[in-house]
Amino acid sequence: xxxxxxxxxxxxxxxxxxxxxxxxxxxxxxxxxxxxxxxxxxxxxxxxxxxxxxxxxxxxxxxxxxxxxxxxxxxxxxxxxxxxxxxxxxxxxxxxxxxxxxxxxxxxxxxxxxxxxxxxxxxxxxxxxxxxxxxxxxxxxxxxxxxxxxxxxxxxxxxxxxxxxxxxxxxxxxxxxxxxxxxxxxxxxxxxxxxxxxxxxxxxxxxxxxxxxxxxxxxxxxxxxxxxxxxxxxxxxx
Numbered sequence: 270x271x272x273x274x275x276x277x278x279x280x281x282x283x284x285x286x287x288x289x290x291x292x293x294x295x296x297x298x299x300x301x302x303x304x305x306x307x308x309x310x311x312x313x314x315x316x317x318x319x320x321x322x323x324x325x326x327x328x329x330x331x332x333x334x335x336x337x338x339x340x341x342x343x344x345x346x347x348x349x350x351x352x353x354x355x356x357x358x359x360x361x362x363x364x365x366x367x368x369x370x371x372x373x374x375x376x377x378x379x380x381x382x383x384x385x386x387x388x389x390x391x392x393x394x395x396x397x398x399x400x401x402x403x404x405x406x407x408x409x410x411x412x413x414x415x416x417x418x419x420x421x422x423x424x425x426x427x428x429x430x431x432x433x434x435x436x437x438x439x440x441x442x443x444x445x446x447x448x449x450x451x452x453x454x455x456x457x458x459x460x461x462x463x464x465x466x467x468x469x470x471x472x473x474x475x476x477x478x479x480x481x482x483x484x485x486x487x488x489x490x491x492x493x494x495x496x497x498x499x500x501x502x503x504x505x506x507x
Contacts, residue, residue: 280385283378284314290374294367296320302343302359302367309347309355311371315339318365319423319437324357333446335399336362336423336439342392347372363437407449415448416458417484420468424476435473 287293293316296302302313305325320337334357337343343359351372379386406415423436441455448455462468467480 278382278384280382280388283382283385284368285316287368290371290377291368294369296361296365296367298361298363300361300365302361302365303355305355305358307355309344309349309353309372311369312342312344312347312375313359314368314370315341315343316366316368318367319362320359320365321362321443322357322359331446333443335403336419336447338425342389345393348375362439412448412450412454413458413461414484415450416444416455417462417467417480419444419447420462420474420476421481421484426476426478426481435475438473 294302294313296318302320303309303311305323315337317339320343322334322337322343323331324334325331337359344355346353346356379389406418410418420436423439441452441459445452445455459468459470459474462480463470467477469475469477
């Protein structure tokens with residue numbers, strides 16, 4: 270009777286170690302994983318740190334599409350076909366450690382290892398759901414609620430385990446790009462959140478669970494009219 274060798278492939282182990290067609294890279298804050306227009310020949314798995322995905326229009330305006338956290342893949346467009354170009358840029362916000370996987374190796378392991386392809390498909394579905402949620406948020410929620418949601422996402426509320434009390438450093442300009450408002454509005458909202466006790470700021474932002482409760486119970490006043498406001502002189506984030 271022939272015995273079949275049990276598949277001992279470990280997807281988590283694969284994503285933590287260098288090997289054939291993959292190697293670990295270290296990036297400093299503001300260093301790019303890749304830039305818009307580059308040849309898409311690899312995919313990255315973020316092990317440590319935070320990063321952002323941005324796109325630049327023809328007239329030079331930059332917009333932040335999404336923020337990246339440990340456990341995220343980025344650069345998946347490289348799987349579409351050989352010769353594809355990057356449609357966006359991925360840049361480190363904090364010091365990052367990532368596994369760079371060459372396209373050929375990524376395709377191979379997805380075809381041969383079902384546990385890995387299952388993991389990757391789950392990530393793509395989660396990314397798709399996040400994109401839809403971002404669109405709904407942009408269409409129907411006030412800019413104050415959108416900012417609160419971004420802060421909660423950065424603090425990883427709603428994920429298994431304890432949320433991160435301190436979120437990565439991020440500029441007001443980046444937050445404004447992500448929620449579709451101005452830097453002055455972000456400054457006003459951040460000061461209001463701090464006065465209400467939803468966040469603390471002492472060099473870095475600490476998000477409290479009370480901000481999540483306010484979002485869930487829809488208690489923010491509607492600010493869609495974007496009325497003029499009096500700004501606090503000190504800026505809560507740089």
